[in-house]
Amino acid sequence: MLIVILAAALIQPSPAFVLSGDAQDRAFEDMSMLARAGKLLTVAVSDAASAIGATDRRSGASEKRPLIISDKKVAKKAHGHGGIPSWFKGAADVNAHPATVLEGNRRMLRRQKQHHHSVEDEWLKVHRRYVEEMEAAESAAGRGWDVLFYGDSIMEEWRWDPPPDVPPQLQHQWGSFLGSAWGPFSDVKKVWAEFFATKPYRSLPLGIAGDKVEQLLWRLQNGELPATKHPKVVTVMIGTNDLVGNCTLTSAAETAAGIVEINSLLHAELPTTHILNLAVLPKGEVWPNRCSEAILAVNSELEEYSRANPSFAHYADFGKGFLSDEPVGGRYEVKEALMPDSLHPSAVGMRIIASQLEPLIASLVRQPIGDAAADADWATSR
Template identity: 30%
Template sequence: MLTPILLSLCFSQPGDGSAITPEPREEAWWLQRVTKIQNEVDNSKKNADIIFVGDSITQGWEGAGDAVWDNAFKKYGALNLGIGGDRTEHVLWRLEHGHLDGIEPQLAVVMIGTNNFGGGQDSIDEVYEGVVAVVNKLTEEISGVHVLLLDIFPRGESFNKMRGDILQVNQALQATYSDVKNVTFLPIGDRFLEHDGTISKKIMPDFLHLSSKGYQQWADAITPTISTLLGPTQSIAHPATGIVVQGK
């Protein structure tokens, strides 16, 4: 029997390559990852207060960042919706085909767009429009959600053209969301840079993906804002068993 995801793929039409046109990918491993996320979404039973939306850098919370994730975000029932190599159009397709079904997160942490430069050949304007489309999709589909939009992280050992393009997208996003009630733009990319503007292999071993130390810096950068938006968590004893669980 075909799953809903497989059925969606069967009837999907090829996209035009646009950063704002929802489009699936054809790799078997990608479909496996999509299905894995769908199962986690289905099993969350609306207990996820936070979702993380993005590409391989977000997916890496399950790899190099797993210990940091457990310490910082597990208490929120956080779901990881990151898939390696995804561009904005792929995220849009996933958000339209099940990855938001039945969940009611209070907060969506978004970091997407680097693959539109690295894996695709989109212009600065197209990448900006793609990120905005992802934010719009989240706020349209999830009632009352607040989007914590992060800047596209710097990449490459030292400053280069792609970093300059990324910087322009980030500046445009910051201007767009400087005073939007349900969106907070939080630029944290500079935290990954050395004083001379280079990136250390201790933070990004390949000058793109984060190490465990890099994920700790990411968590440290956003947890104060998360606490402000959601309120602090506290331990609550289950009335019947006395077992301590996490709640707000």
């Protein structure tokens, strides 16, 4: 009888293991746990090869439709300290293989035994830290922020979050992934220090690894936006995690619509702030690949949105810098030195972005919103 009870407990799906009801989110949960063990690079390379490579072993996988949370009244009431987002509460997919569920519960029990937090705990912990940072900047003694960078792991790479027990002489070795110090991103913060940390304007990166459009929208609705001391520029880089698997044009349209909704929220809450949308970067080992059409479709929509709203919305695409100069067999190489895992820019890759991004931000910081002549000059200078 005892054996039967234990087996049932192990097989039952657990919200602490499953981020949402589909296989993509379970894969991300696994990646995040491995990141805490310092093993993410291997997973990222493997995932990039399977998700972006020429052979699609998941061609029959069903596509996830983004869940856009738009009830602002409920969201504002939570204000970053309230309930868990609905997409964290999904149980395991009923079609999931029992062995997958069993292994997930084993990992959960092992993690709990080792006093590790679940990925949901880690994500919410990072979000709440960002809310606290925003509240501190909004306080009477706070100065506010001139530039905010919202996004996923690519934006989180900018952060410098060494754990408190790391000696000062070793802190330069740490970067951030899902709020935890992680060596592979360590050199990226040096690029941040060079291009943004010493400027007259004050900047803060607010990326969380693995975020999709829906997660970022929820964060913005729940306390990560400044209420009174509005920034001059908000930079948004999101969408690459929405375009995985089959990378269909349907998912591209939904991703673009979600980013437009983020822009609408930002402009409604921060009417005097410039919004700079950054294109989804190329990913994979070669370009074009099966995700290229979807990525280009999203970027085209973002560019069109910025052209239709020139008074506050802007667009920049740094993707070409990651491709080889000449194609081979009709395809460009995604430079390994700039994107070693076929997804995240290295410090050298982030330098390519920063060297072009910083002048654009500096220009927008000086430019009053709605200045048509300045908008035209900015667009021409890109």
